[in-house]
Amino acid sequence: MSFIRPEAQAALWRWREVLLGSVLTALFLLWALSSFGIVRMIAFVLMALAIVLILAGIQRGRFRGKGGGQGVVQLIEGQVTYYGPLSGGAVALSELAALSLDGRSSPAHWLLVPDQGNALQIPIGAEGADALFDAFAGLQGLRIEHLLRIKQAEHPGLQVVWRRADVQSRINQLH
Known part of the structure; x- marks a missing residue:
């Protein structure tokens, strides 16, 4: 009791x-x-x-979110794994090219885009998603305050939170 x-x-x-x-x-x-x-x-x-x-x-x-969302997130030795009811997958943090927050869906999803393969979609309220803070904090060049501001904002749409430096330089060369 x-x-x-x-x-x-x-x-x-x-x-x-x-x-x-x-x-x-x-x-x-x-x-x-x-x-x-x-x-x-x-x-x-x-x-x-x-x-x-x-x-x-x-x-x-x-x-931290409220938790109790769909699926389970695990962070083991630099690899983020998501077990969801409809989808799932794993992405090594060393292979991560970009991180985005997709507010177009309900609930919002983290999009972890690796160098090769499909993006891993993780609902922000998934069980164990709190471990993503430590994973994201280790990304070189990521500003934590920027990440928190984007997560707390009520902007529907896709927002890029972080890109690896070499990916960003390739994008800059295109423009």
């Missing part, structure tokens, strides 16, 4: 890093104010790390 409503529990779980970082920041601040010398400096350093956890948690919280 749970004393917390499921909606409140989901909200707390979505922002878990922010909550943990806030508690740690308050704890280390109390420790710093009640101590002196080297212990006080250690407390301030730990407080700074807790603030970094809060900032990272804000980004992760903004990326």
